[in-house]
Amino acid sequence: MKAFEYATAHSVNSAQEMVADNGQYIAGGNDLLGLLKEYIVDPKILVSVKSLPGLDRVETGSKVWTIGTNVTVAQIEDHSAIRKTFPGLAQAAAEVGSQQIRNVATVGGNISQHSRCWYFRHRDVLCLKKEGDMCYARHGENKYHSLFTGNTCISPVVSNLAIAFAALDATAVVQRAGKPVRMSMAEFYAKAFENPTAHNSLNPGDLVLKVEIPTTRTHSAYMQTSEKHEFDWALVSCAAAANITNGKLSNARVALGSISPVPHQVDAANEYLEGKTLDEATVTHAADMILHGAKPHEHNGYKVPMAHALIRRTLLKLNA
Amino acid sequence: MPDPANLSWPKETKYISKSTHRVDAAQKLTGKARYSSDIQAEGWLYGMILRSKWPAAKITNINLEKALQIPGIKAAILIKGNERTVRYYGDEIAAVAGTTKIACLDALKAIEVTAEPLPYVVHEDEAKKPDAPKVWDDAPNLSKPKVTEKGEVDKAFSECATVVEGFYTTQVQLHHPMETHGNTVSWTDEGLTAYASTQGITSVKDGFAGSLQLEQSKVRVITEYMGGGFGAKFGSGVEGKAAAELSKAAKAPVRLMLTRFDQGLAVGNRPSSFQKIKLGASADGTLLAYQLDAYGTAGIGGGGSSEGGGGGANFPAPYIYQIPNTRVSQATVAINAGSARAFRAPGNPPASFGMESIMDDLAVKMGMDPLELRVKNDPNPVRQKEYEVGGKRVGWKEKYKKPGSSPGVIKTGIGCASGSWGGGGSKKTQGEAQINPDGSVEIRMGVQDLGTGTRTVLAVVAAEVFGLKPEQITVKVGDTNYPPGPGSGGSTTCASISPTALDTCTNALNELQKQTGVADARGENWFAACKKLGVTPLVVQGKFQDGLSSRGAGGVQFAEVEVDTETGRVTVKKMTCIHDCGLIMNTLTLESQIYGGTIMGMGYALYEERVMDKLSGALLNPNFETYKLTGLSDMPEFDIVLINMPERGVIGIGEPSVIPSASAIANAVANALGVRINSLPITPAKVLAALGKIPAPVS
Ligand SMILES: Cc1cc2nc3c(=O)[nH]c(=O)nc-3n(C[C@H](O)[C@H](O)[C@H](O)COP(=O)(O)OP(=O)(O)OC[C@H]3O[C@@H](n4cnc5c(N)ncnc54)[C@H](O)[C@@H]3O)c2cc1C
């Protein structure tokens, strides 16, 4: 870890001023401290965003709920109204790391976290994402990597919350160049799909303020499979959300994590689900559509059947 | 009182074979127990090690100058000289000592190393190829196999009613005790004191004296509490020697505890194994012939010197069953990776995995009950009893179904496996008891409590002999100034210290009675008798006595699992562990060993695996995020059954409990699925592959 300055921001403007070009925001620090300790990032200044006023609340509403960037993952997991209204989000939160991690991990930090690729995280390996000249994972140890990508890097998005947010069609509100910009989850990660050095679409200095979730969908669910039963990253995660009236789906959305640099969503599959009833045939067809074109590498082919099962199960869980 | 020349274990007991809570539980729970990594000697410095970033390289120069200029840095040393070859990622190069962690980290970055990278190889099958880069210049990577043959193997196979063949592989398992390796060392003109995280204070003392050419009388090793060793903590180690040299150079005590990252690289591991096995039996299931062709890696070397083995990648074969005709060929293949070291029951878990897997495969092919096949071929009478007890306990007859016949997406299965281990006591163990006039008692022994409950066992024996309570006994261990005790390895500690404590305490009691004229000083007479000592405490020695311990422990374990055939994930539902180890000293701490061993075996079965990267030569999972250990939510239900055999004396249990767990789980998974996963760890990826569900790679 290199020496750095530390400052606490009390307003959005001062946060952005202080962070300037060579600083980094710090919230819970779960992700950032690991990167600092392994000499993977070396910001001149860390600007704590935890004291920004008004960004640590869950605000309910008839059309939209707002979750401040500093709300912790544990708060989401335990929030009784969220558990009722957006069960998929609470389930996604409950699967994040360990209780200790959830207690300090924030919403903004969770969706902004960097790649977990073990080459990227390795202090002595310089891969494409760290301005090295090759992707090691493609020809090396890729069991935790993506089935889809738009570039050379196959490091997947691993934020549990992002997957649930994507299915719920949530919007991140990001302060950029003096004004708030609204991004869907697809937009929030789009850059990582194209650019191997990006983890998400944030520019330096961009500050996540909150996430807005429309109440459009009355049903949601989240499932993941890990090697261990708890405190382990998802090998594949899946979230689904929809309305169900008289057994018929509308506005359905499915998103998968850990198989692409972005929450993996297939519009055609979402459209296919419109008006369908939830049965084995429907969910199997949807799963086929969602995984069409998957490109497994030497060690991650298992993610295809695993994702297929999770899509089917998560959709069926919507009925529960 | 028992005659000291003819000691025996008491028949009626108050504490032996009963359950006594750890005498140091409160110390541990309140954080008062001082572990080796807690030691803060006056004026101590941090010590850190610079490791090779190259899997193989010729080092031509190391410049420590810039490191020494960093504020707070008090010393910097070379570890194996200036010009040398490093042979694995993580090989030690230099070390620094400084007043803060950050100064040391900066210093490591400031050390300039000039090196020419060399070709390397980190995977066994690559290293075996004739044109592979050589790990050692003067020897081939693949050792000449060690071949043994018994009987007439080919003829016997031709006479078998059924023959099965299989290929079974086990991974490299890393040593990750909760406390990493390390010491605080103070080396002055008066001598050297090391606060070591070790399972062998005596062997560490010997190691320091030998490697630093010090008189043994000038070396003292202290281990009050330590956080586990599992076979990897017998020596003073590279890190210990470095701490000593830094201490001398800096004229201050140096605490050099490895980081978790270091721990994954350089302190040993369980070798991998690749086992091609052929097994044949007559129509009634009597095993007739066995053939093994195996190799595995112990990294760059044959492993650290340690009790209980560790050299090379060989393992006992055939394992535990009686087979008249056997041909065994085993080789070790060197790769550019950290070397092996003794690891809880060295050789046995891989041996068990290969053997117990093919036993089940044979049973399935013959249409025979795998438990019956074991009963038929296991010559050990104690395990015979354990099959019987265990089989009834788990309801084997009802639960064992045809492999793969469990209905639905989530399939259930049951499996069985067994293990065997030596144990026994070390004849060199000595002890000392001090009885004070106020009736307080100290037992002193130069053994260390590895975390297994050594203190508690000593207190139990003393309490039994003196008619006191265990908590009335002050046990002092973990100091080479005490009479020498055994290293905690080979499951020999309990069988070494218990007879020694019995002898010591019996001598002390006899001496007390003689000096005070009290005919029976035990129990309620204790304090009155001790008072008669006047002002001078009584100090009495004792030593290991034959006839109170023996060798040969074992166990049979049954695993019940659920396998999700769509996600590939295995859930262990229940482990039933039937174990024997002679006379039980303390039931609670004994059960604790079986929990720990079984949980470690589960890690071997399902989660743990060293991942070496061929493209960089580095270890890819030097942390607990991706080197996965069994966690609380992975825990099954446990049913532990202990077979108490006082007539055999004390034996030892630490190791046998880890042996059969992975094999039993693997057999249960095969029983659930109807196909075998022939490779540990059994990950979702391997389950889905075995079920034929994985599409071919596209890229
Ligand atoms: C062992 C382990 C296991 C884990 N398992 C999981 C898991 O299973 N699932 C999962 O989803 N996550 C998991 N995590 C990741 C963890 O959830 C994230 O690291 C955490 O949520 C990050 O939040 P934080 O507040 O600690 O972020 P920080 O570490 O403080 O910040 C993370 C990143 O986000 C940036 N940032 C923070 N706040 C803002 C903001 N308001 N605007 C813009 N940028 C911001 C920081 O600059 C930094 O780059 C795990 C982490 C660990 C260490």
Ligand code: SF4
């Ligand atoms: S997947 Fe991405 S992060 Fe991982 S090695 Fe390749 S480029 Fe680097």
